[in-house]
Amino acid sequence: MATTSHETHEHDVIVIGAGGAGLRAAIEAAAQGASVGLICKSLLGKAHTVMAEGGIAAALGNVWPEDNWQVHFRDTMRGGKMLNNWRMAQLHAQEAPDRVLELERWGALFDRTKDGRILQRDFGGHRYARLAHVGDRTGLEMIRTLQYHGIHQGIDVYMECNVQRLLKDGDRVCGAVGYWRKDGEIVVFKSKAVVLATGGIGKAWKVTSNSWEYTGDGHSLALWAGADLIDMEFVQFHPTHMVWPLSVAGLLVTEGVRGDGGTLKNNKGERFMFNYIPEFFKAETADNIEEADRWYTDKKNNRRTPDLLPRDEVARAITAEVKAGRGSPHGGVFLDICTRRPADYIRKRLPSMYHQFKELAGVDITREPMEVGPAQHYVMGGVRVDADSTASTVPGLFAAGECAGGMHGANRLGGNSLSDLVVFGRRAGLHAALYAKNFGGQLAVDRGQVESAARDLLEPLERSGSENPYTIQADLQQSMHTLVGIIRNEADLKQALAKLEVLKERAKKVRVEGGRTYNPGWHTALDLKSLLTVAECSAVAALERKESRGGHTRDDHPYTDDQWGKVNVVLRLRNGALQVSREPLPEMPEDLKALFKERQ
Amino acid sequence: MATTFTLRLFRGDAKGGTFRDYPVESEEGMVVLDLVHRVQASQAPDLACRWNCKAGKCGSCSAEVNGQPRLMCMTRMDLFQPGETISIAPIRTFPIIRDLVTDVSYNYVKAKQVPPLRLKPPEADGTYRMMQEDIDRIQEFHKCIECFLCQDVCHVIRDHEEKKTSFAGPRFFIKIAGLDMHPLDTVDRSRFMKDAAGIGLCNITKCCTEVCPEHIHITDNGIIPLKERLADEMDPVVWLLRKFRGVKPKTNA
Amino acid sequence: MIGKILKDQHGHVAGAVPAGPGAARPPITAAHLRKDAWWALPLATFVFLASFVVYSTWAAFQNAHYFAAPYLSPFYSPCISASCVHATFGGGLPDLTFPVIGLLSPAFLVLWGPGLFRLSCYYYRKAYYRSFWLAPPACAVKDVKEGYTGETRFPLVLWNFHRWTWYVAVLFIVVLTWDALLAFRFPAPGGGATWGVGVGTIVMWINVILLAGYTFSCHSCRHVCGGHVNEFSKAPSRYGIWSLVSRINPQHPTFAWLSLFSVGLADLYIRLVSMGIIRDLRITF
Structure with missing residues (x-):
């Protein structure tokens, strides 16, 4: 059979996906002296990270000095219903502050506290105001910062290039085959290590906040290459998305709306979340409106509002209200910030939400409540990785960000995604580069595998x-x-x-x-x-x-x-x-277990 | 309530092409991109068009709708008369790949030329302090979604192809402004602005500002302040004041 | 061309196969595809700007009817030549006589100041580059001329000295305010002066307020007052002034037009009063 013509590029490390995790991995691998190829389906800077709104969770302790990595770790584990890989949750909580400060050094401009430090906002499931943010466009700030830092690190960027198959040499990966979207030509990457940073799987659902790119490429590439996937049953339906007009159904409405004072109401005007406080969170959640409202300004003496329960709880509550006939005209519920905060505050804190509703739905959120409902948003499950190195079960294959599993357990807290990207993106880049450095033997690509991928x-x-x-x-x-x-x-x-x-x-x-x-x-x-x-x-x-x-x-x-x-x-x-198969979770050490025994 | 429109879409590539009409139905609240997707799903599956977020945040679906540079995802159909024929062309300043997709690598080349941030030394605790008022001004520039509509509409490169070598375009002027006004930055970009970025070619006719979907005041808050910063070099009053106050100049990139 | 730049960059920004030198734009030949009345704005700008230039030049050449006590036309202020009907600083500069033109109107000794300020103004540049130069006539409408050098060559490169003309414009605001103050002092029937207010007083005050609005909303002013600062928190007073100027800076085009009309109408009003065509209504105390 005739050989399919193709171009070949060779690198120590290739990173598939150029969102937050991919960019951070590429930057780190390049810093280790590896030759890096960064491959993305879209143009550079358009990845789904751009859509993240609310913020990046890190226990900087700028707003609440009581906050520290242990509290963040505990919140993350509890939010994930204790199913998280404890070591990932620990590393994440410990390293997130450094990663945020690093972004600032690379040019990110987070909103400030009065004393000139990074401001942090409240979000669901986080005990303290913890999310560093830029209004409601934090993801954009993060990806631009990484992008503009990255282009000066000698990384080769392959834009609008789809990877279709990983190449293997025996047990280990040795590259990938893909095609250029521009002209459909086939391209082969030879590399010692591959980092998957392809994001999620949302395009399998009808109503999703995910873009067309989220087709589960990394999950599939890893599975086909022989790697394990875990927790694939855990899909996050974020509670608040636009439900109307139909053409924008599924467009995300940031949790920051509730973090900044917005509340959920049914068509009778009731703040129904008080009826849906689960046993697991009773001790730390306010059971009356007065206490909930006091909590925004006094967190020491009040328990948090149930509007900010973890996302799975809120999504189920909204679904139940709509089913019971207490929903809004277009099948959602009301999210009201206009009666609770001044118009200027709303415009300053939530500029994108203001424009999004104004321009796409003709709704002025400083005067009217929003209509919102749940939509597919995130997948907790992904490639099973080693917590410290992000290595999958296949030698040479690493995964970080949404396409890696374990970090978030059964449910991800808002704001933990952006921090996950940079914490484990960096670790993936680092360990992929180290793996490439110690790579023994020849890098060989099997022509048969390329031919078969090309035929497909x-x-x-x-x-x-x-x-x-x-x-x-x-x-x-x-x-x-x-x-x-x-x-x-x-x-x-x-x-x-x-x-x-x-x-x-x-x-x-x-x-x-x-x-x-x-x-x-x-x-x-x-x-x-x-x-x-x-x-x-x-x-x-x-x-x-x-x-x-x-x-x-x-x-x-x-x-x-x-x-x-x-x-x-x-x-x-x-x-x-x-x-x-069902396989046991890694056992949490006693000192960390103790964190869950103390009184809240 | 469904209304029918005719989309007059450009179909073709560098070798040639033409506008073709596609009748398509629109429902309440729809945007141009929805109709383009409908054409794709039913009438022209190979219609080339870029898009990602469909929420005005990624800046991928730039096109020229009735001759005006716009994001297709943020252009609501109720802007048009029912039954209207709406022309949709690719952004014309860049080489065409196919249909509505153009090669925007010019912008990525220019992006790389901008001298990056170089910070002052940090505070004693290793971190930095910046006040909100120090960054309010540059946060506006950071809203840029890189849709490149400003680059498309800028007549300097739109109508004068030869200027592409010596002109960076509005997107990168606000990038430079964001770096130059950064409270912690130490790099002098004035040579770069004048020579490589060609700020003198800008005749501040403000089309970049008019088309910006993020409503960034590109000209008033970005380009003109940069031109004024360059004018400081020729201003005796400024020179005297700086001598008097002992202001240290930034260092060259 | 782009391909070459990429090579200089060591290929590190590989696009989806970067466009080579032969890469062609979309094969669309129309100068524009706009369906709206894009030509209306440049046309209106052209008509109004041209009318003002014609009127002000004519008025400057008149060298008469620019003073109707106590009102002095802004076109002739400060009046500083020996032949001034109403000398602002006692009248000092000798009169100049030229062939053909004859005696030089005192208007020409001062009009260059505000004239250059407006000519080099960031807003007017936009207005006349669009309406007179047609570069571009409107957004996404093709430039009429083939070649283009922007503001990189003489004379347009001089517009980078806009700041200098702003310093001059501020002096004019001082002088015109003085004129407007004098407009409260009316000649008394029995000699001397008396306080009062006339329509002309109001016209002159509106004019000087609009001119001040135009002058202090200027982009150069915004830069000088604080725009040059990078760390606002370390320069609170400059930050305060900058914030104030930033608030009116978006109205700069509005002030540009209103003050253009007001200065022309103030001259016209004083001219008509001085010619005896209309009577100035006034109250004196």
């Missing part, structure tokens, strides 16, 4: 079929929305898996029109493979975990079960088949 790539353009990639994508999103949504049960999940089998068959018959030059139909067809893979992983893991915990709620198993609190659901591909 070109198939949708050449085969005779009649399926439209956009239709399959829409059908998949609809199935996941109705069957693997916020509330699941065995029958739905089994039905979802059956539907996925049908969709997989249909995907094999996709035929796209046009050529290889910037053809979104073709790109959509190619993304289907990873999208179907992660959808299946999520459904299989959800079927396996027979309890309710964090971002996984089963109405046929509505309670949290301590036995399930000791295991991760692990997925791996062996001989083409998806294997599911």
